Amino acid sequence: MASEIDRTGTPLVELSDLCKAFGGINAVDHVSIDLYPGEVVGVLGHNGAGKSVLMKMLSGALSRDSGEIWVNGEKAEINSPRDARRYQIETIYQYLALADNLDAAQNLFLGREIVTPLGFVDDAKMEAETRKIMGRLTPNFRRYNTPVAGLSGGQRQSVAISRAVYFNAKILIMDEPTAALGVEETRMVAELIDELKKQGIGIFLIDHDIHQVKALCDRASVMKNGQLVGTVEVDKVTEDDLLGMIILGKKPEVAA
């Protein structure tokens, strides 16, 4: 991936010195990373390295113990998912974010329903909007009236991605977006990420798959035991370097 990202201006997001402890264990320990418009930053690490906790502080799902979050150069007050949405931060979780018993439209608009002047939810309008946006992303999707429990992993993922796109996300957090997907669907998500980059959206990508990270990301921030090992430009390091960072916590010679 060509990295002609302009990193001279203000970062889209700046996580500064974030800390989070659970009962004496430092899940995230003074971590600072940043993200520029049109950039994909991979957040890597073993299970329990703290990458999900770090991202959850940005998405408002977890409160932080200390540290600051800056969005577009301004200090952001993010204490709940609602706050995060106000800063146009959207999260795509692999398993958590859909209510299985609701249909695609109901999920897409969950928490942000379109209502009629009388205050009732306007299901017809929401379904029409869902058809528009999902028709763009997955043209052969038809099952608008079945609960999402009956959809395939890829279809569920497109509901989640459509939600982020529909609400004009500026900052996207993707938590292993392709973990449950087949080859074709994974390719689809990769193409989508490319398209979103072109629109100047910044993406944090949590992933385990080193190949995927090399292919999709501009930079990678590696975490181990709650601490940041380092942030590197993926084109300037080898896969072995990345693995070394993840497994040994060893920063390669060529640092970004």
Added chain:
Amino acid sequence: MSDSTRSVSEPTRTTKRNLLATLEIDTRLLGMIGAFIAVCLVFNFLTDGRFLTPRNIFNLTIQTVSVALMATGMVFVIVTRNIDLSVGSLLATCSAIMAMMQTVVVPNVMGFGLEHPLIAPLAVIVGLAAGAVIGAFQGWLIGYLTIPAFIVTLGGLFVWRNVAWHLTNGQTIGPLDNNFQLLGGINGTLGETGSWVFGVLAVAATLYALVAARRSKVRHDFQVKPVWAEVVIGAIATVAILGFVAILNAYDIPTRRLQRSFEDQGLVMPEGYTAGYGIPYSVLLLILVALVMMMVARRTRLGRYIFATGGNPEAAQLSGINTRALTIKVFMIMGILCALSAIVASARLTFHTNDIGTLDELRVIAAAVIGGTALAGGVGTIYGAILGALIMQSLQSGMAMVGVDAPYQNIVVGIVLVLAVYVDIVYRKRTGS
């Protein structure tokens, strides 16, 4: 990104759809209605036609109201993965509060005297407020202090039953205010003309709703069912509503009672005069509550959040839904419905008794579950719960008419509950939903 997928040809729509799919009728609902009709027919046969008389159908409806009211609220409670074991006791406390309002507080303490027109409204307002506050309090314990609903309401089961006892010093309180008694069933009905007017209005509203729904679909270019299917559904609804009114109107007020009411007004009853009861106010209340609850469930954000939280609490939270406040709201609704049930139940007895609402929690949960509410959360319908209550009440009164002793009745009801859930599990597996 979708160049490859765009070439995929649009799957041809299956033109051959079966009748039920065309009518877009919920097959589950159909199954329940079938079960209900079967129960009615069997008992009608066993009682030599006494089960399906206007009189018995009238009684059946007013007996069902109290449990059905609470069952609509229990749907929300169970859908959000909670349970409420305290509803029968909460009903008793609300009933005790309203009984004391009517017999002591308003007439004596406030000095209005007995049978003052303000007694009933004041009692109802205080009773509803008490139900709301107690329900919200239990919801707070569950949502914010994260004590399991089972435990909170199990405690409530003990507490509120005996708070009711404390409030009344363990006495039976009554007779209750005459206006208050209007909500009990047979003591307050719409009469024949009023019932017909209501029936016609209900039909008009139903047909309007059908037309409006179709228009909305057409406006957004969604697929609509064929016109004949809409007409069939409209016709079924019309016949059902007007048939129900006709049956309740066919139950005549006893001649002696009519004579008395004429005499009360200083008139003489004309020879051969008859009048039917019509729709009881308590049944109107149930219809109103059912409509409101269905609107809440399907057309409001609150309802959407209730189902979303039941389906996936974590997803709901991540979507910015305050699930704790939601728990308070759900239990507050349950509390208000307990108070409404308390009005109907005590007005029907014309007294507040210590054992009012005993074991209602089990009937209410059973009604909701028979009606298709899944204890795992996320799934349930208001009309299903009401139908569940109706099926249970039919079983019980049917068995009573046949002469089955109460203990055996309970054995049957228990078996039916377990069986109904098993059938539901099989149904869900088959349909893959």
